[in-house]
Amino acid sequence: MDEQDSGPANALDGLGNDLDPYKAAPQDLKDLWKQWTKAKSPYEVPTLSLIPAGIQISEDLLQREFTAFALDHLYSLFANDSQGLQGFLASLHSSNPAAVLSLEDVNIPKSPNQKVCSKAEFMTIADAKLVPELTKAWRHSKCDHTPYEVVEIPGLVILPNLLPSLVQQTLLDLMLHREFSRPQNQTNFHLNYNLSYPEDGESFFSIAPESAFSPKTPAEHKPMSIQSALEKNLHWITLGGQYDWTNKVYPPEKPPKFPDDLTKLIKNIFTDIKPEAAIINVYSAKDKLSMHRDVSEEADRGLVSISLGCACIFIIGIEDKITGKLYHETLRLNSGDAIYMAGASRYAWHGVPKIIPDSCPDYLQYWPGKSYPAWEGWMNKKRVNLNIRQMYEEKTS
């Protein structure tokens, strides 16, 4: 590629100082987005000009973090939620019969006083029984895991196949069972509905599908059944800083604490960001996200975006402030991929015009598994994106 044609000359040119959340995307990007909404199979994306990524993450670190993350979740299911544990393992097993973990693997003795064993005891047994299995599972090693950057969009790092299947499944459990059921976390339903929360932190997936959320203004909205809420109307859940979509700002009051386990996982891998706010975007087959920029965070820190379930087409573009030239790329994001938007790409235009049908990997197709019979296979037609940001610069004093 001709030198003049490769991305904005200075990464800062793309940043600019016009972080206006109401600014409209360039028409060319909107047109490209629209074309992709109409695309049909085989959804071929243009070839990218790649360069090696500035970020390198050691395999040892990833393996350590992923193992700790998955085992912590298994322990909390073991200690608090035996139905959840059965479900987690059964869905692992049904998606991969040759698997890694079976119910017997966690047939871990209780301590003599009949209480569940301590975390330390669990981890000792897990170290012997589960870690070797997790390690085997930890990369279905045929795919390429090398992080790369694209010439046209400085600062954008693509980390293909970053997350092994067990970590993807763990994330889904944490986001859609635990976090969705925490009243501190807003969803797209909260504006118009009173949510009736399941008891004892149970999952919304365990509630009778015919029960319903009552509307705040019955003259304007009908009750929303759990069936339709989960089937097609759940679009987002916010964690930590609860983004105010109407005014496009974070509320001034202290936000709920960002979940510790997600903080640890993200911070140990992406060391430049302190997770403070996240949006869990939930896409059904026909859903799209229009071209926009994420400009409401005060901190100029990288944004981590993780894809789970069905693949999607993702468009990203930057205008050079000086020449006005628009640089853009179209990517296919698959389950387990992560992208890191830093530098000039942090404030780039981006959007999702297409969810690719029938592209959910086998190991997630059954989620949430047999323990939630009304919903087994829910994930097969969904894409879930976890989009994590730092809101404020850390005080240096």
Ligand SMILES: O=C(O)CCC(=O)C(=O)O
């Ligand atoms: O779903 C995605 O990959 C992108 C989500 C996104 O752009 C956002 O939450 O701002």
